[in-house]
Amino acid sequence: MNPSGYRERATPRGAGLACVWTSALPRSAAGPFVQRVVPDGCVDVYWSERAGRVFVAGPDTGPNPAPMMPGDRFAGVRFRPGMAGRVLGVPPAAVRDARMPLADLWGADAERLEHEAATGAPEQALTSALLARAAAAPPPDPLVPGLIPALARGSVADAADALGFSERQLRRRAVDAFGYGPKTVQRVLRFQRALRLARAGTPFAEVAQAAGYADQTHLAHEVRELGGAPLGAFR
Incomplete structure (x- = not known):
C-alpha cells in the first residue's frame, strides 16, 4: 500500500x-x-x-x-x-x-x-x-496524436513513412513535442506498457513478449534503467 x-x-x-x-x-x-x-x-x-x-x-x-x-x-x-x-x-x-x-x-x-x-x-x-x-496558447502540433501510436507500432523509419516525414523531420518534431527524440519516446511507451501489464498480473515472460522486448532479460534491464527498481516493485 x-x-x-x-x-x-x-x-x-x-x-x-x-x-x-x-x-x-x-x-x-x-x-x-x-x-x-x-x-x-x-x-x-x-x-x-x-x-x-x-x-x-x-x-x-x-x-x-x-x-x-x-x-x-x-x-x-x-x-x-x-x-x-x-x-x-x-x-x-x-x-x-x-x-x-x-x-x-x-x-x-x-x-x-x-x-x-x-x-x-x-x-x-x-x-x-x-x-x-x-x-x-498556440494550437498543439497536429502530428502528435498520430506520432504516439505510430512509434508504438513500429520502428522510427516506419513511423516516418506512415506519417509522410523524413526521419530527420520526425526527430525534430518529436524533440519539439516531447523533449526528447523518437527512440526515447519508444522506450518510454514500451516501459509504460510493461508496467500496465505487470500491474494487471501478467507473468513477466508474457510482459516481455507483449510489450515488445527481446526477452525477459531485456525487460528487466530496461525497467531498472528507466524505473530504478525491478519490475516486481511496481506491482
Whole structure:
C-alpha cells in the first residue's frame, strides 16, 4: 500500500491535460517515504505545501524519486504527452529531467498562482490557471496524436513513412513535442506498457513478449534503467 495516498482524477477534455493528482503523507506516518516517479512522456505542474511553490516536472528520461516527509502535501496537473510546451511557453527539452520553479517561466503569474494554491484548493487553482493558458496558447502540433501510436507500432523509419516525414523531420518534431527524440519516446511507451501489464498480473515472460522486448532479460534491464527498481516493485 502506498502511504502517500496518491490519487488521480480526470480533467476537462480538449485542453491537453491528462489528469489532476493529489498526494499527502500523514503527519502520523512512521517516517519519510519516497514516491516513485518514472518516465511516462508527460510534464507535470505541481504545488508543494512545504515549499510553498509551484514547480514544473519532467519530461523524465529515468527515475526521479520524490522524497516525502510526514505532513507533506502535493497537488498537480499532468499534461498528456506532447501537450505541455505550448502552455508553459518553453520547449519541453528545457525542463527535461528537471524540477523547476514555475516562477522561472511565468514570473509574477506563477507567484499569484502559488498564493491561490496555498489559500484555497490547490488542484483547482492549478487546473484553472493551466486551462486559461491553454486557451490563449498556440494550437498543439497536429502530428502528435498520430506520432504516439505510430512509434508504438513500429520502428522510427516506419513511423516516418506512415506519417509522410523524413526521419530527420520526425526527430525534430518529436524533440519539439516531447523533449526528447523518437527512440526515447519508444522506450518510454514500451516501459509504460510493461508496467500496465505487470500491474494487471501478467507473468513477466508474457510482459516481455507483449510489450515488445527481446526477452525477459531485456525487460528487466530496461525497467531498472528507466524505473530504478525491478519490475516486481511496481506491482
